[in-house]
Amino acid sequence: MPLKCGVMRICRFDDNRVGIVSGEGIRDVTAVLDRLPQVTYPLPRHDPFIAALRDLLPEMPAAARRASPIPVDQVRLLSPVANPGKIIAAPVNYKKHLEEALADKGIHHGNLVSEIHKAGMFLKAPSSLVGPGEGVKLVHLDRRNDHEVELAVVIGRKARNVSAAEAPGCIAGYCIGLDMTIRGPEERSLRKSPDSYCVLGPWLTTPDEIPDPGQLALSIKVNGETRQDAHTSDLILKVPELIAWGSSFYTLYPGDVLLTGTPQGVGPVRPGDMMLASIERIGSMRVEVT
Numbered sequence: 639m640p641l642k643c644g645v646m647r648i649c650r651f652d653d654n655r656v657g658i659v660s661g662e663g664i665r666d667v668t669a670v671l672d673r674l675p676q677v678t679y680p681l682p683r684h685d686p687f688i689a690a691l692r693d694l695l696p697e698m699p700a701a702a703r704r705a706s707p708i709p710v711d712q713v714r715l716l717s718p719v720a721n722p723g724k725i726i727a728a729p730v731n732y733k734k735h736l737e738e739a740l741a742d743k744g745i746h747h748g749n750l751v752s753e754i755h756k757a758g759m760f761l762k763a764p765s766s767l768v769g770p771g772e773g774v775k776l777v778h779l780d781r782r783n784d785h786e787v788e789l790a791v792v793i794g795r796k797a798r799n800v801s802a803a804e805a806p807g808c809i810a811g812y813c814i815g816l817d818m819t820i821r822g823p824e825e826r827s828l829r830k831s832p833d834s835y836c837v838l839g840p841w842l843t844t845p846d847e848i849p850d851p852g853q854l855a856l857s858i859k860v861n862g863e864t865r866q867d868a869h870t871s872d873l874i875l876k877v878p879e880l881i882a883w884g885s886s887f888y889t890l891y892p893g894d895v896l897l898t899g900t901p902q903g904v905g906p907v908r909p910g911d912m913m914l915a916s917i918e919r920i921g922s923m924r925v926e927v928t
């Protein structure tokens with residue numbers, strides 16, 4: 639199997655297994671977790687797997703060669719990051735989404751919606767995080783519940799006050815993120831943090847595969863109908879600027895997740911819907927709404 643050491647897609651699946659994804663399927667490399675340092679109380683603020691990833695990556699190809707590939711559609715994909723310290727999210731980071739949010743009371747609800755330089759960033763509860771195989775379980779069904787497809791960045795090393803030029807060196811990899819949202823007048827952190835309202839998947843794609851995160855097509859279909867179809871070149875604040883800005887407020891730790899904002903085309907989902915989210919160079923993930 640041609641598995642270059644640098645370019646990898648790393649997933650978590652089924653009963654907390656870790657796998658390497660290739661065209662042939664998923665190869666189980668869970669044994670590499672035996673190398674993680676013992677964790678004692680108080681727990682670290684970082685995700686121990688992502689913190690050790692740099693050291694574990696060189697061992698994964700050998701472990702993968704000993705495993706038989708499992709078809710991707712036969713596993714239940716979990717979030718590639720199990721224990722992020724925080725999930726940071728950028729609001730209105732695409733100009734056309736700002737315009738649609740301002741034009742639609744169903745989105746803005748009288749909230750002051752302004753572009754990201756003024757709005758800043760917000761946090762989603764880590765308890766909201768699931769993988770694509772777990773699905774989104776809607777709450778407050780009387781309210782509008784929207785999908786937001788976003789490029790997600792996973793932080794790979796501790797970062798405080800880094801510059802945009804230094805930021806790429808802080809990235810462990812990229813995923814597709816769904817920032818599920820109840821529309822309404824409350825704070826974003828409340829409306830975007832119910833259990834399962836942050837979907838991360840289908841796997842972590844290492845930066846070798848994505849030389850420029852500002853050059854990726856992203857889309858989401860609901861029941862086969864295209865809702866959002868955009869490009870990260872339209873981001874107002876690019877990935878390096880977001881990391882630099884975030885790190886000027888709080889220390890970023892390995893495993894912290896950064897959702898970079900959603901483009902235009904947000905829309906409601908209902909129980910029974912099937913979402914198909916895709917980002918160029920990462921892949922696609924199917925997520926059921928229940």
Ligand code: MN
Pocket residue numbers: 727728729786788817897899900
């Ligand atoms: Mn969002």
